[in-house]
Structures are given as structure tokens and as C-alpha cells.
Amino acid sequence: xxxxxxxxxxxxxxxxxxxxxxxxxxxxxxxxxxxxxxxxxxxxxxxxxxxxxxxxxxxxxxxxxxxxxxxxxxxxxxxxxxxxxxxxxxxxxxxxxxxxxxxxxxxxxxxxxxxxxxxxxxxxxxxxxxxxxxxxxxxxxxxxxxxxxxxxxxxxxxxxxxxx
Numbered sequence: 001x002x003x004x005x006x007x008x009x010x011x012x013x014x015x016x017x018x019x020x021x022x023x024x025x026x027x028x029x030x031x032x033x034x035x036x037x038x039x040x041x042x043x044x045x046x047x048x049x050x051x052x053x054x055x056x057x058x059x060x061x062x063x064x065x066x067x068x069x070x071x072x073x074x075x076x077x078x079x080x081x082x083x084x085x086x087x088x089x090x091x092x093x094x095x096x097x098x099x100x101x102x103x104x105x106x107x108x109x110x111x112x113x114x115x116x117x118x119x120x121x122x123x124x125x126x127x128x129x130x131x132x133x134x135x136x137x138x139x140x141x142x143x144x145x146x147x148x149x150x151x152x153x154x155x156x157x158x159x160x161x162x163x164x
Contacts, residue, residue, distance in 0.1 A: 038069035053108035054083035133159035
């Protein structure tokens with residue numbers, strides 16, 4: 001069994017026009033939402049074997065909040081440059097290359113590709129992955145290379161404003 005939790009980066013700051021899109025940081029709401037959502041994931045009693053993130057500042061910072069909630073060092077987060085503004089096909093490619101010893105992963109990335117990817121996974125469709133949203137599925141496979149073609153079971157969809 002393989003479990004994937006897909007997480008869109010938390011709300012980012014658009015105030016500094018000198019920063020490139022890649023360097024955009026989280027805004028105050030992003031810094032507030034990320035640890036709350038990380039705790040919601042911990043409360044679900046889901047073990048995470050690897051945290052995998054786009055290296056863009058807003059995605060990696062979000063991943064760092066989740067890693068901290070799981071008592072995992074930030075240096076253990078796996079940066080995958082291909083996840084920066086990736087289409088669904090890249091998500092599948094990244095997943096297919098994972099070590100089969102990993103049973104559950106958290107994947108941090110960006111829209112619009114992240115919404116495209118989660119809508120390709122199951123019959124549970126969403127209009128848009130809000131910032132810091134989590135979408136989780138599991139597949140009854142032992143090898144990550146089989147994940148794309150496997151039937152996937154929807155586990156949950158959660159986002160910051162859902163808890164308000």
C-alpha cells in the first residue's frame with residue numbers, strides 16, 4: 001500500500017515585486033496556515049516517510065512546517081526542481097522514481113499543475129486546490145512505478161478555511 005498526500009504551498013506574498021516568482025515567500029496568513037494544517041495531518045495519525053517539495057521558497061517553507069510537525073529535520077526534505085510549476089505528468093514521473101521502501105509521502109507543489117494532478121487521481125474532483133490544501137489518496141501497490149496506473153482510493157481533502 002502506498003499513500004500520497006499532495007499539499008499546495010501556503011499563501012504567498014506578492015508585495016515585493018523585486019522577488020522572482022521562485023523566491024516569493026509566505027505571507028502572514030501562509031505562516032499561520034501551514035503549521036495548523038501540518039497539525040491536522042499529524043492528528044490524522046498518518047505516518048510520512050518522506051517530504052518531497054518543489055524548491056521554490058513558498059513550497060519549501062510550507063514543507064518545512066510539515067516536517068517540523070513530524071519532528072523531521074528540514075534538511076531531510078527532498079527538493080525536486082521538476083515540481084516547480086509541474087503538470088500532472090511530472091508528478092507521476094517523480095512518484096515513479098521513489099524508493100519502494102517508502103510507504104507514505106507528502107508532496108508539496110504549485111497550481112495549476114497540482115489541481116490537474118489531484119483531479120487525475122480519483123473520481124473525487126475539486127475546482128481548485130486552495131493554498132495549503134491537502135488531498136490524500138492510497139493505492140494498493142508495492143512499487144511506486146505502478147502508482148500511475150493503479151486504482152486509487154480517495155482518503156481526504158482538507159484546507160485551511162474548511163476548519164473555520
